[in-house]
Amino acid sequence: MTEPVLSVRDLAVRIGRKEIVRRVSMTVEREQTLGIVGESGSGKSMTALAATGLLDAPGATVSGSSVLAGEHELVGASARALRQVHGARIGFVFQDPGTSLNPLLTVERQITESLQAHRHQTRRQARVRALELLEAVSLTEPQDRLYSYPHQLSGGQRQRVMIAIALACDPELLIADEPTTALDVTTQAQIITLVRDLQRDFGTAVVWISHDLGVIGEVADTVTVLHGGTAVEQAPVDEVFAEPRAAYTRELLRARPVLGGDGPPAAATDSGTLLDVDGLDVRFPVTTPTGRSVVHAVKDLSFRIRRGHTLGLVGESGSGKSTVAAALTGLVSPDAGRALLDGTDVFRVRGSQRTSVRRRISVVMQDPFASLNPRMPVGTSIAEPLVVHRLAANRKAREARVGELLGAVGLAASFASRYPHELSGGQRQRVNIARALAVQPELLILDEATASLDVSVQAKVLDLLLELQRDLGLTYLFIGHDLAVIERLSHDVLVLRSGEAVEYRPAADLFAAPEHEYTRALLAAVPPDRLARA
Template sequence: MSDPVLAVDDLRVRIGRHDIVRGVSLSVEREQTVGIVGESGSGKSMTVLAATGLLDAPAAAVSGSSLLSGRDGAASTQLVGASVRALRRVHGDRIGFVFQDPGTSLNPMLTVERQITESLEAHRRSTRREARTRALELLDAVGLPDPESRLHSYPHQLSGGQRQRVMVAIALSCDPELLVADEPTTSLDVTTQAQIIDLVRTLQRDFGTAVIWISHDLGVIGQVADEVTVLRAGETVEQAPILDVFDRPRHDYTRELLAARPVLGAVTPEPAAADAPVLLDVAGLDVRFPVTTPTGRSTVHAVSDLSFTVRRGTTLGVVGESGSGKSTVAAALTGLVTPDAGTATLDGADLLARRVDRSLRRRVGLVFQDPFSSLDPRTPVGTAIGEPLRVHRLAGDRSQRRTRIAELLDLVGLPADFASRYPHELSGGQRQRVSIARALAMEPDLLILDESTASLDVSVQARVLDLLADLQQRLTLTYLFIGHDLAVIQRMSHDVLVMRGGRAVEYRPAAELFAEPDDDYTCRLLAAVPPARPRV
């Protein structure tokens, strides 16, 4: 058997006084995919960054061994402790990288063509014409439509899935022996995620590339990996073939990750009362945005003639791919955008009136996807939660506000002393709980949750979903739950609205829709959800 493409042995990373990675060992063979899985802070990305020589943190000390096999019979390259010059020859040439957020990984000032040809000119000494021809071949290989015209596009002119395809093309431009994919599908909707997974597997088969795939979701790992390394607090707790991990997990932590995955049919909400009154009634909602294109001004029809109702104490799940108009609906209902047509009433009161009374506006709460960017980093948690109390004069004087803030923190399962902490001192799940507490401070009748768990680890996501279900029962809350993952939607929703291109393609009770979907688009969304067990 040939040497592994990358062999990591007893890798350790220490930053200051803290041990971040503790004795991790793994190897990946040609045409093999090794999955590294664990929650945020488990050391997944730090392990791979240190093993490939990309770690550049102040006071970081890396020890152990990371050998990249030699090319054409040459000696292996030791990446731990390698010089900058040696690493520069390896990165982008023999090791390609695809990171989580293509929006920040791609240079917004350079065209797609320039970003692909850059590596070819630097590592392969290709001429401009040769590099351009290769760029076209790569864009066609990764399935980007009309690659000739896309060469001249800038990142902001592409969708999230298209940007990630460009990242894959850049990573594969020099035919690397090893591809590192660090959470490459976390921010994508399930259908685009499935396309990227299929793309990498196809390219791996065609080019024989070894792949290290990092994820917090064992469901995704189950679709791509041959071997799995489970990390917790920088240590390996389990290392086995993928089917062994799913069928015979040895460690309690692995079993927790498996149990936390959103799986179709695993959990469904209790049936809602058939006679529950309608709280929100939306009819004929229509939203258009003027945009400027290279050929002149145009109009994007974001939401088209959309109608639905939400009964008090129930959850309406709104699902669809990126660009389907889901978040635009939330923005229209909260006054962030002005619809061109349609009506929306809350208990008979007009939410879309030119001047909406403040007392009506506070009856609709909103929780965003990214809790870190929706909270002011310079403001303590207590101040953030107390702001709506002060603005809407809901809790009397300062002492009464402090008491109410403590009650709200307790309601979302956080200690009262968290009021003095800042957002950067909290985990992702804790920040999202603070965002929920802030929204509940207004005592809303309707809570709009816009992809509110999409950016969380699956274990943290499961706990937040349990919290939301508990709050709904205790406070008789009504949810408009927006998401792209039908397994999560099924877990939370009594009724489901499936959107595509700004229109409703299905709108039915959740039990009926999941039992027998009518539209092919809904079937594709369901098929894109990772299965409970890897397909072999």
């Protein structure tokens, strides 16, 4: 019998006095995918880093055993031994390719680096291999992309480059740490198919780390569920979905939004249109290697948002979703069109009228950590709009209002004294929602506001948004790429592609019978409900 590609026994990680990973054991066979799933802080990434000898945290101690191909002990291995293994026999694909790639090096140089170091290829040989790899990962115009820098590529293209780098030396093991979390559903489906094909062609074993059980259900053969650094369940993927044994696994499965679930509750009596956008057109001048050009980001777009309702705006990366939000909030100036908010054109207001209109529209961005000032207590961040718009008479009134806002999003008033790094991702996003509500807006724009959250935290934030809409009569523009989330919140849905509306209908009608082939493609790309099939 052949040895497992990776055999981990009683792996433990301690940082200071805190035990992060508790005696985790697992094996990965050749051509097999092991899925590691759990919430943020469960120890998923720490387990993979410690098992592969890549953990380099101050004060961290690793114990136990992790053996590669039955011959290389990775726990406690020397730096020299690990350098010979990393890149050559173990490849890594991390969540954010933007930070994983060197912004100063071309795609060609970043791929050929490991080939020259581990395979001792000449520059010419390495360049030929780099081109083969870009073709293998289905990157468009691979010859031209060799000379591109990371900032010139889309998120999906950067992730394909990361996979090409990871596979450059034909590794026995590929560690994929949340490789599709920030990608839209069609790009995610393409990456999943790509890894499957490469695994079949090269016989690579894969460890796929994710908080999304839907993705794990598509890629994994076996699943390890981590909670608080402990493996609470380990079984074949179909068994985990059909008969989960651990209560935590059942909680993760229940929290995952799936297509065909309950849509939003019926809105209050229709009291007319709050926002009427007509002919919105946005262009950006850009500089390319061949000279100046223009990107037509949004093309003659029209839509209405009914008061007290939610419009879901959905599409792939680059479809123009965030540009629409930027135009409505004054971050970009449209080239044409109008947006009437109760009869006032938000694109053309000036002076004090502009301040008044901007108060009526608030926004919650995707990254809850980057949206908050790390040097400010969250109470100060929430109070900031109250100061700017003079909505509280004095400091005592501001503190009272901050307490009310924290209570509205399900947080205790004591959270006002905490800093962002002291909060979980879900708590930080609740703070961002509280800050957005401070000005008592009529329209709340949520730009991928739950995309970076764990499924259980996401479910709680979605329930919170529905509760706030019901209690406060809020109107939402919800921007996202997860159609299951869009279905959960939206009364109407607008599907964007390359800046153009391809389908705009009531949500129930669109999800029951999508008319446009692009909408059908988006729906087909959503990971299936494995509970129903298992």
